[in-house]
Amino acid sequence: MPLFREAYGLLFNLIVWGYIMQKSDCIISVEHVYKYYGEKAVLNDVNLFVRKGEFVTILGPSGCGKTTLLRLIAGFQTASEGEISIAGMEITQTPPHKRPVNTVFQKYALFPHLNVFNNIAFGLKLKKMPSATIEKKVKQALKMVGMTDYEDRDVDSLSGGQQQRVAIARAIVNEPEVLLLDEPLAALDLKMRKDMQMELKEMHKSLGITFVYVTHDQEEALTLSDTIVVMSEGKIQQIGTPMDIYNEPINSFVADFIGESNILNGVMIKDKRVSFAGHEFECVDEGFGENAPVDVVIRPEDIYIFEPSEAAMLTGTVTSSIFKGVHFEMMVQTPNGYEFMVQDYHCFEAGAEVGLLVKPFDIHVMKKERTCNTFDGKLVDSTHVEFLGCVFECKEVTGIEPETPVKVEIDFQDVILEDNEEDGKLTGAVKFILYKGNHYHLTVFTDWDEDIFVDTNDVWDDGDRVGITIAPENIRIVHS
Amino acid sequence: MAKAYLWLLLVLLYAPILIIMIFSFTEAKVLGNWTGFSTKLYSSLFAGNVQHSLISALWNTFAIAMLAATISTLLGSIAAIGIFNLRSGARQTINFVNAIPMMNADIITGISLFLLFVSFGISQGFTTVVLAHITFCTPYVVLSVMPRLKKMNQNVYEAALDLGATPFQALHKVIFPEIRPGMISGFILAFTLSIDDFAVTIFTIGNEGLETLSTFIYADARKGGLTPELRPLSTIIFVTVLVLLIVINKRAEKQKTDKIR
Numbered sequence: 055m056p057l058f059r060e061a062y063g064l065l066f067n068l069i070v071w072g073y074i075m076q077k078s079d080c081i082i083s084v085e086h087v088y089k090y091y092g093e094k095a096v097l098n099d100v101n102l103f104v105r106k107g108e109f110v111t112i113l114g115p116s117g118c119g120k121t122t123l124l125r126l127i128a129g130f131q132t133a134s135e136g137e138i139s140i141a142g143m144e145i146t147q148t149p150p151h152k153r154p155v156n157t158v159f160q161k162y163a164l165f166p167h168l169n170v171f172n173n174i175a176f177g178l179k180l181k182k183m184p185s186a187t188i189e190k191k192v193k194q195a196l197k198m199v200g201m202t203d204y205e206d207r208d209v210d211s212l213s214g215g216q217q218q219r220v221a222i223a224r225a226i227v228n229e230p231e232v233l234l235l236d237e238p239l240a241a242l243d244l245k246m247r248k249d250m251q252m253e254l255k256e257m258h259k260s261l262g263i264t265f266v267y268v269t270h271d272q273e274e275a276l277t278l279s280d281t282i283v284v285m286s287e288g289k290i291q292q293i294g295t296p297m298d299i300y301n302e303p304i305n306s307f308v309a310d311f312i313g314e315s316n317i318l319n320g321v322m323i324k325d326k327r328v329s330f331a332g333h334e335f336e337c338v339d340e341g342f343g344e345n346a347p348v349d350v351v352i353r354p355e356d357i358y359i360f361e362p363s364e365a366a367m368l369t370g371t372v373t374s375s376i377f378k379g380v381h382f383e384m385m386v387q388t389p390n391g392y393e394f395m396v397q398d399y400h401c402f403e404a405g406a407e408v409g410l411l412v413k414p415f416d417i418h419v420m421k422k423e424r425t426c427n428t429f430d431g432k433l434v435d436s437t438h439v440e441f442l443g444c445v446f447e448c449k450e451v452t453g454i455e456p457e458t459p460v461k462v463e464i465d466f467q468d469v470i471l472e473d474n475e476e477d478g479k480l481t482g483a484v485k486f487i488l489y490k491g492n493h494y495h496l497t498v499f500t501d502w503d504e505d506i507f508v509d510t511n512d513v514w515d516d517g518d519r520v521g522i523t524i525a526p527e528n529i530r531i532v533h534s
Numbered sequence: 535m536a537k538a539y540l541w542l543l544l545v546l547l548y549a550p551i552l553i554i555m556i557f558s559f560t561e562a563k564v565l566g567n568w569t570g571f572s573t574k575l576y577s578s579l580f581a582g583n584v585q586h587s588l589i590s591a592l593w594n595t596f597a598i599a600m601l602a603a604t605i606s607t608l609l610g611s612i613a614a615i616g617i618f619n620l621r622s623g624a625r626q627t628i629n630f631v632n633a634i635p636m637m638n639a640d641i642i643t644g645i646s647l648f649l650l651f652v653s654f655g656i657s658q659g660f661t662t663v664v665l666a667h668i669t670f671c672t673p674y675v676v677l678s679v680m681p682r683l684k685k686m687n688q689n690v691y692e693a694a695l696d697l698g699a700t701p702f703q704a705l706h707k708v709i710f711p712e713i714r715p716g717m718i719s720g721f722i723l724a725f726t727l728s729i730d731d732f733a734v735t736i737f738t739i740g741n742e743g744l745e746t747l748s749t750f751i752y753a754d755a756r757k758g759g760l761t762p763e764l765r766p767l768s769t770i771i772f773v774t775v776l777v778l779l780i781v782i783n784k785r786a787e788k789q790k791t792d793k794i795r
Contacts, residue, residue, distance in 0.1 A: 130692050150695040157696045163689035167711040176707075177697035228697065 081106040081232060081264050082127060087136030089122055089288075093503070096122050098288040100136070104232075104266065104281075109258050111267045111275040114285035115311065120268045121236060123285070127266065128157050128234050141231050156225035160237040162217045164209045170196075170220055171205035177228040195227040198257065215246045222257070232264045239274070251277055272312045276300065284308050305423055306495075309351040310488055316357075316394050318491040320350040320419070328419055331392040331491060333368055335412065339419040349420045354397040356416035359384065359408050366409025370394070372402045386410060392491040427469065427507055431462040431531075439531060443502040444479050448529040461532040466495065466509035468528035471520045478521020482506065484514045498522065551772055558765035565760065579763045588761060591750035598660070598746060599728035602667035607721040609668065610675025611713060615705075617676065618683045629680075632673045643670055644737035651738065658740025666738040667728045674727065675720035682716035719785055722778050729771070747771075 082104040089097040096119045104110050112120040125131045126138060129150030138146045145153055156177070164173050174195055178188045196202050199219040209217060218238055225233055235254075239247045255278055258265050269275055275282050276296040284291045284299060284307075292304040303309035306317050320330030325340035330350045342348055362369055370386040373393075382401045386394045386408060394410065402408050431441030433456050439448045441462045454460065475481045482500035489495075496508045498520060506522065514520070553565075558576070562569045617628045635643065647666045651658055690712065694704035710717075732748035739749055747767075754761055 128692075128696060130695070149701075150692070151698045151700055155696075157693070159689040159693060161687055161689060163687050163693040165690060165693070165708055165711075166687075176694070176699075180698045180703065224693075224697070 079105055081108075081141055082266070083137075083139045084123070084127070085137045085139075087123075087126065087133045087138060089119070089126065089131070090134045096288050097126070097133075100288075100290055102283060102290065102293070104264060107262055107264055109255075109265045109267065109278060109280045110283060111269060111279040111281070112283045112285060113269055113272060113275040113311075116270055118285045119288040120270075120285050124157075124234055124236055124266065124268045127232075128155055129153050154231040155234055156228050156230040156232075157234040157236065158218070158221050158225050158238045160240055162214075162221040162241075164217055164221055164224070166210055168209070169205070170201070170207045170209060170212075173209060173220055174224045174227050176224065191227050192223075195223040198226065198260075199223045200253070214242055215250065218242065218250065222254075226257070226261060226263075230263065232266060233261075235265065235267045237269055238267075240269075240271075247274075254278065276312070284311065286311075302418065303351060303420065305420055306349045306351070306488055307486075309349075309418070309420070314354050314395060314397070316352045316354060316491060317488060318350045318352075318392065320348050322346045322348045322419060326414075328417060331368060331388060331394075332390045335367065335417055336414040337417040337419060338414050339417075342419065342421065347422050347425050349422055351418040351420060352394075352412055352416060354383070354395040355381070356412060357394060357396045357398075358411040358413075359386070359396045359398050359400070359402060360411075362407050362409045365411055367412065368394075368410040370408060370410060372404050372406045372408055375401060375404050377401070393489075394491065424507065426466060427462075427464040429462045429464075429504070431460050433458050433460050433531070437526075439529065442480055442500055442504060442506070446479065446524060446529055447526040448531060449527055451531050454531070454533065463530040463532060464506075464524055464528060466507050468524060469498075469506060469508040470523045470525070471496075471498070471508060471510060471512070471514065472523060473520070475519055475521045478523050480506075480522040482520060482522060484516060484518045484520060487514065487516060551768075554765055555769045555772070558769045561762075563759075563762055565765070575763055576766045579766050587745060588750060588763065588767075591745040591747050592767070594660070594744060595729055595747040598663055598667060599725050601664050602671055602728045603721050603724040605664075606668045606671035606724045607675050607717055610672045610720055610724075611679050611710075611717050613672070614676045614679035614683060614713075614716075615709065618680065632676050635670055635673045636677070640670070640731070640733035644734040647734065648737040657742075658738055659742050659744055662738045662740065663735055663744070663746070666734050667731065670731070670734060671724035671727055674723050675717070678720040678723060679713050679716040682713040686712050715785060719782055722782055726775050726778055729775070 080103050082102070084100055084102040087097055087100045088095060098119075100119075100123060102123075112123060114120045122131065126133050127140070129145070129148060129152075133146055136146070137144060140154060165176065168176070171192055174192045175188050178191060183191075192205070193202075196204060199222050201216065201219050201223065204212075204216070204220075209220060212220065218241075222238070238254075239250050242250060251274060254265075254267075267275075267278060276299075279296055281293060282296055282299045283293050286307050292299060292308050294302070299308065299312055303312060303315075309315045309317055318330045320328050322328050322339070322342040322345070323334065324344050325342075326337055328335050328337045328339070328348065328350060360366070368388050370388040373385045373387050375382055375384045378397075381397045381399055384396045384398070384402055386396055388394070396410065429441040431439050433451060433454055434440050434445055435456050436452070437447060437450050438445050439451075439460065439462060440446070472478045480500050480502065482498040484496055485499045486497035487494055490509075493509050493511050494514070496510060496514060498506050498508055500506055500522065557565055557568070559571055559573065560568050561572045561574050617625055617632070620628060644666070647662075647669065648658075651662050656662060686709075690708050691704050694708040695701065699707060729747070732752065735746055736749055736752070739746065745753070751760070751764060754764070
């Protein structure tokens with residue numbers, strides 16, 4: 055992740071510089087943070103630096119560790135390893151009531167036995183402020199969230215949106231350095247959510263404090279943030295501005311998670327020449343080397359669709375066409391079996407022959423994270439190897455002593471998934487599915503706690519339990 | 535037909551109490567003789583004409599019930615919070631352990647407490663009765679507080695900490711107000727259970743002459759012939775317990791409708 059390292063380095067310099075100036079620009083720093091639940095790492099070497107006044111969104115699917123990261127910053131949980139600082143103070147072990155942050159919870163968490171005024175005044179009363187000051191501050195906070203004159207209302211009598219406003223007022227009235235928001239709009243309906251998004255953005259501008267916002271909604275993240283942190287499986291995948299994240303996703307996970315995309319296997323022939331879907335394209339990327347396998351991303355709105363003509367780079371048949379309000383979403387199948395999602399204002403009915411064109415600038419090339427499965431294993435005898443907790447038969451190996459540690463390589467398409475768990479040597483669960491235009495790339499979490507990657511034409515669902523087999527001739531043994 | 539059956543059952547169930555209540559309004563010394571309507575037994579009960587020991591037994595009963603209910607409400611509420619925050623496996627186990635004393639026969643609880651006090655050489659009296667009553671009341675408090683905890687938004691405790699409350703302040707300002715209805719129900723339940731108890735009390739009361747209402751009546755009955763003032767007293771206690779029970783039921787009903795709303 056060169057981009058990440060660059061950002062890290064840059065921020066590190068900023069901190070050093072800030073330290074010298076006695077005033078750091080960085081308000082939150084999370085360094086090498088790990089969090090384990092038993093054996094499982096929910097956060098795996100997380101590094102994050104948040105600048106003062108920034109609106110940072112931590113984005114990821116459920117179970118990616120984003121809420122855990124927020125709870126570590128808030129202090130409701132403590133990191134297993136690593137260091138967290140807020141406003142230059144190391145607070146990794148500090149209890150939540152001593153941290154200069156306030157949190158807005160997903161389900162509001164208002165105190166039902168207190169009215170609106172007393173809910174908002176809760177923090178101020180604990181600080182033993184004079185009651186005149188408290189009253190003034192509460193009124194200000196209520197005005198800020200557009201709830202003037204609601205002081206005496208019972209919180210149970212308010213709508214979801216109003217409750218969330220009170221929850222926000224209750225947090226900002228304490229004038230925290232950082233406001234943490236844990237999916238605050240998830241329980242609201244779409245229209246209300248859009249309104250609240252705009253209001254939050256306004257609030258961020260007028261308050262000038264740092265917002266750290268957790269969501270699984272990529273559109274919300276793109277709308278609100280100065281910086282987006284994309285997380286998956288306890289690791290930060292990419293940090294960048296919304297534009298960076300959308301236009302230059304660092305890997306296929308980010309590309310798939312943010313917006314709609316066509317992701318295909320490709321080969322970088324040389325600089326600015328890439329081949330995919332059986333065709334060679336001009337592109338703008340360089341520095342991948344020659345004949346390097348890559349992932350190619352094309353956003354569906356970047357593909358031009360028209361009647362078949364000379365200008366077409368690819369031809370195909372429309373297999374489905376759906377009206378989406380602003381545009382039509384069409385699936386186009388090429389004669390050599392690749393499928394593209396295309397969005398356009400013009401409708402081509404299913405069955406129509408069409409031509410497709412992609413401009414070089416709209417082809418985004420990403421380095422492949424891996425080109426085959428690699429496992430650490432051990433040779434048992436000349437025809438058996440142990441990895442992933444099982445002994446597999448393999449082709450006869452010569453020149454390597456039994457009991458030697460070896461590397462085992464298996465191509466994605468050589469891993470066979472079985473419906474019945476009993477039919478497989480190994481068992482596991484499908485946990486991430488990526489459509490690659492003409493096949494699926496699956497991540498299967500084996501019961502040995504390691505991932506195995508599979509290319510298949512069969513349709514599997516997220517969470518499916520599977521048996522896994524590998525033919526002996528497809529196991530490659532490499533000296534490690 | 536079904537209705538008649540129901541009424542027959544109710545009459546059979548309540549006949550003994552009704553008889554006591556009816557005969558509390560007559561002067562006859564022997565139960566069963568009706569010598570005309572009178573409230574003399576009531577006035578003599580309150581005028582203090584009865585034996586001194588009945589009145590002191592009454593006071594002992596209320597003092598024990600008050601102490602036992604208060605302490606078990608505190609213990610039970612704190613225990614419920616602790617149990618609620620356990621991992622689900624441990625929680626189920628503890629809930630099961632909590633249910634055993636409630637299912638257990640009172641006589642077994644009484645004998646085991648008696649043996650415990652004897653083997654530790656604790657002289658039996660007021661304190662041991664209170665301790666014994668706390669023992670069998672606490673599980674009921676846990677049981678009545680638990681639903682309130684489950685109903686509570688799980689983030690409110692964290693929200694309080696987040697706003698600057700220490701863990702103790704959060705407990706005091708947020709958790710207790712939230713579970714207060716459950717605590718009150720638990721208290722009333724513990725109070726009635728304590729007043730009502732005989733089996734555990736008789737084994738833990740010792741022989742220093744301490745009497746509660748139930749042990750007094752038992753002893754009185756064995757001496758032959760009940761003190762006539764017991765009739766109005768029983769009536770009053772029955773009505774009090776009935777009122778408390780109605781209060782508990784109303785509260786439970788209100789909680790249910792709150793949930794639906």
